[in-house]
Amino acid sequence: MAKLISVVVPMFNEEAVLDGFFARIVPVLDGITERFGLNWEIVAVDDGSRDTTADRLKEIAAANPAVTVVLLARNFGKEAAMTAGLEHARGDAVIPIDVDLQDPPEVMDEFVQRWFNGAEMVVGIRLDRSADTPVKRTTSRLFYQLFNLLCRPGIPENAGDFRLMDRVVVDAVLRLRETNRFMKGLFAWVGFKTEYVEFVREKRSAGSSTWSYMRLLRFAIDGITGFSTVPLRMWSWLGFTIAILSFVYGVYFVVKALIIGDPVAGFPTLVAVILFLSGMQMIGLGVMGEYVGRLYMEAKQRPVYIAREVIRSRAETSASSDPDRT
Template sequence: MNQDCAVVRRRISLVVPFHNEAAVISQFFVSVTSVLRGLKDVDYEIVCVNDGSTDTTLDMLLMACKHDRHVLVVDLSRNFGKEAALTAGIDAATGDAVIPFDADLQDPPEVIPRLIERWREGYDVVLAKRAERNTDTWTKRGTAMLFYRVHNAISETLIPNDAGDFRLMSRNVVEALKQLPENRRFMKGLFAWVGFRTTQIEYVRLSRAAGKTKFSAWKLWNFALEGLTSFGTLPLRVWTYIGGATASFAILYALYLTLRTLLRGVDVPGYASIITAVLFLGGAQLVGIGVIGEYVGRIYMEAKRRPVYIVRKVYGSDGA
């Protein structure tokens, strides 16, 4: 038999950020390893990134690492945020394919074999799209739908609706992601930006197995702003149009006043209309300055060239 045609045992890397997830870790490893061990002709590793946890998360991860050679623990020096932790895990992953995964088990591990099946068909990216969002509150569903619509309307890089970080990416995609130098990282946008041959499957997302979400309303708002300003300049460009429209209106209004004065004489303009115009223009200018400030702030942070994350220690096959 030709050696080139021999079956090659491929390796899957599951990348999981952890931040104060002690309540779910035991159940996580039981659920995930039972699925991964059942995969045929596939080796695997579980890259666990401790993102500055203050509970017993790190201790429990180290215990899992000690008893399972497939577990690799990347301990960050502090809490850098989920996007940075996800980047650290992707950088550390050695598999032929990488699957970002949440520790809360809202994404069922049983979906992983379906992702691998489509990957074996030749796709570089296999998206896991939520068939419905019944586990989310009405407010979260509404704001998520609004975010996707607004982002895709103003951005040059389209993000698939209802597709989170849960997906499979081939080694080619991972190497492309590692070339992107951004410090402020919006991973859903970066995943979409690199492209490659993509397909998707649908699944039903579950409720959290244990613990509480780490994303408050304020964090979600800032996360949305990060996404809206990361992949397009339309929020800046729109103020050119607003300024042009306002100037055009002012010129037309000036012509109207001139004609009215010539035809009807001079009268005393209303105080209310003046105050309304001043407040409107002042507010519009402040909003425009705020939008510019968002972009200038991103330039400022990127110009520092700080690393996305700092690793304190790696535990596992290459660590202690």
């Protein structure tokens, strides 16, 4: 029996790019089918879009039985939408890809070739990101460097979600149960035999990104706190350092008072030190709060997402709101 390739596509308010995406990716998948003797499916996950994305996906699924549509009950976020896609994908290999076509579908041919040659995960590396703004390129580079400095295992710089994963990798990722999911970190954490394919990132085909810089910052914080306790340990190191400096400073004043006396002075310095230490304490409490907040959310054991409806073919439309879905 021919192997099945599943393409997972999370979407949120993407009505402007839907037709162009399917017009481009279907011929690519048909070509892969002819070359490698595979079958394919597309698992499109609508993450609570407020435009006509969901309605358009239903029309596409009605016209193409190889398209599965998962409609989430509300906007749960891209990581949750991708998790939903992975759970509904039935393929022997799964390829997540963004609908905006910045990751060219034609690269999937090389992914599949590497998979046939024995790779269990094939990661796309963005060789040229000139299609992104200078600010986004800079902040992205800084994030990868910071993440790899603080977290183990690290993630390759300029690696996104665009990759091929063998079924054994997908099953391993789905066994990771945390609610706050940073998928690139989870993909790296499970390991397996990995190869890399470089490609040039293209401009967005239509529409505009819904990712603001504040959302990207929140995403970066979630990624680092989800895979490293170094930020917590840093405050222990900082406290130890300040304690030593305070002791040395205290000895200095005792010796000074014994030798030359102790005139009343230094009020501005005292205020500056107090404000500095108070600010450091507040930052430390904020870092601890991030971790406590993650523990709080994980302790609730809520599902990562809830699917309102799953459409698998022209003849099969089933409602799904499984509270145990993760």
